[in-house]
Amino acid sequence: MAASRRKRVKLAICVNPLAGRDVRRVAARASTVTHEAKMDIVARIAAGADAIGIDEILVVREPFRIAEQALAWMSLQATVTMLEIKLTHTMADTEAAMRAFLDQGVDHVVALGGDGTQRVVTYTAPDIRLVPLSTGTNNVFPLNVEPTIAGMVAALGARGELRAPHLAKRAKIAKLNIGARVDDIGLIDVVRLENDFVGNYRPFKPANLREMVLTRAEPDAIGMSPIGGLVEPVSADEDAALYVNLGPGRTRRVPLAPGHLRDVEIAEARRLPLATTVEFESRGLIAIDGDRLHKVAADESVTVRVVREGAWVYDVGAVMRYATKHLFN
Template sequence: MSGRDVRRLAARASNMTHEAKRDIVARIAAGAVAMGVTDIFVAAEPFRIASMALEHMGLDVGVHVLDLAVSNTATDTEQAVAAFLERGCTTFASLGGDGTNRAIVRALHGAGRCEDVHLLPVSTGTNNVFPVLVEPTVAGMVAGLQAAGRLDDAGLAHRCKVLHVRDPRTGRADLGLIDAVLLREDFVGNLLPFDAGKIDKLMLTRAEPDAVGMSPIGGMLKVVAAQDDAALLVEMGAGSLPPFSAPLSPGSFQRVQVRSVAQVALDVPVLFSGSGVLALDGDRELALEGGAEVTARRDGPWLPDIAAAMRWAVAQGIIARSHTNPTRS
């Protein structure tokens, strides 16, 4: 569903076609192979995006298409991650937005493998705070270098922050990557963009004024970057802060009223009290009756700095030696 959900119709987001995604997959693969990767693993899916992208490239590497059960839900992504891990893959390139990458990280957490995995998230989704806008060829090159272990000494990757959610009433646990949002008078499964008037409270791992979605609500008042060891708690409602317009969807602004913002240290739980719907990275999945605890931790997979990694590799003379020590991606 990445790049084709109803939120694109309700806002002004561009539509990501299957052909465009195939082109991105092909460019990532070309970059990885140029750096010496010998095995590429992809999952079969109904639209054959990855498999069709690779089958006509004439790559002189092993292309492994895993035929997995398909449910057309986020479970498909989680099952694919598990299958890749079983085959020894520790470098992942993803296509999607915040929601797609949330499913990947949820699977990695469930397997206890976040510390082992480097993730290169290429932006193709609706809300794109977590993934990066990058030339796919270059992302593939860095994925290839990472899979070969040539970036291990660079120190240019950081583990991403994760919002851990626990409902003390039911014991249910879940996670988000960018935002946890408490909505009043909403419902589970609603796919439309958020109504600013229904937002009660949100917690952000990244509060960035140059983003779209929930992140700029906090980011236009206090910036919290991916590298900062903190989250930002934003409480909505009338107060001393003046209302302002924020882009809650691509090309779509809403008036927001923020009562307070405060940085929250990592590993400190915050109570989201009362009833409502808790949305994680835009997905309304958790109905609350007695509230939930939200805790930000830096325990996600490693995210390489793509531009810095390329510059470091050139400075170390690694690019010229990229066709030795074959590995898997």
């Protein structure tokens, strides 16, 4: 009887070329992440993964050919597979890339981008094993780790070496429903605001904020997360969320964007058990993870519920300690 064929070990690198390059570099002090910097990150991920030993690295050809150029002249043992998608030059390209990876049987991804990019990755592939790397504006969810190590960790996972349960944890997500029309998620925050418009990329004005649900309320973050975090911190590991009502009460000076601090009035900050449904007022618009996305009609119900149903995110430090003790002989 012929021996069964070994399953090919695959790893995808998902690059959002638009991450870290919008108008918030002008309106605030966010850093610009150049295409050249992203190429270097992709190359280091590939080098780390190749050193561990995988069969195939998959990337998508995007407008600036960041991954393609990064990998073109590398001497890798792994095969590089370039996938084609129909480009729209919007966040839909990240969704299309993830669907292309899933169609190829990929279950491990290193994703480059901020909270907005990682949200699309998680929305499209909620069961993926993920190492999210920071290259965006709002960077609460992605990790600030050396890309070489990120590649090593993802490759160890793709090889099936990381079965210990403490090495990866499912991320919390905030499930948003607006009537029967919108079914969306946030990784960090879902915010209702008024006197604003969909697609606005300028920093949020505190006077426009009305209420929010946070999966993580971290005082050392930027964006919406520290609004709650500077009153009632909630970590990524806690099985809890935070509801914040904005209005007269406690005042905190909050970094709403890099280098952009404003006073925010907080009327209420209330911890919520997971799976608690919060109903927002039916007015204004909804922003998710820093992006203003959905206008709300007066007759539409708006509900938010935080659950632990997001992607499986590796604890990079824990993985490397585990690998040193059990895998690197």
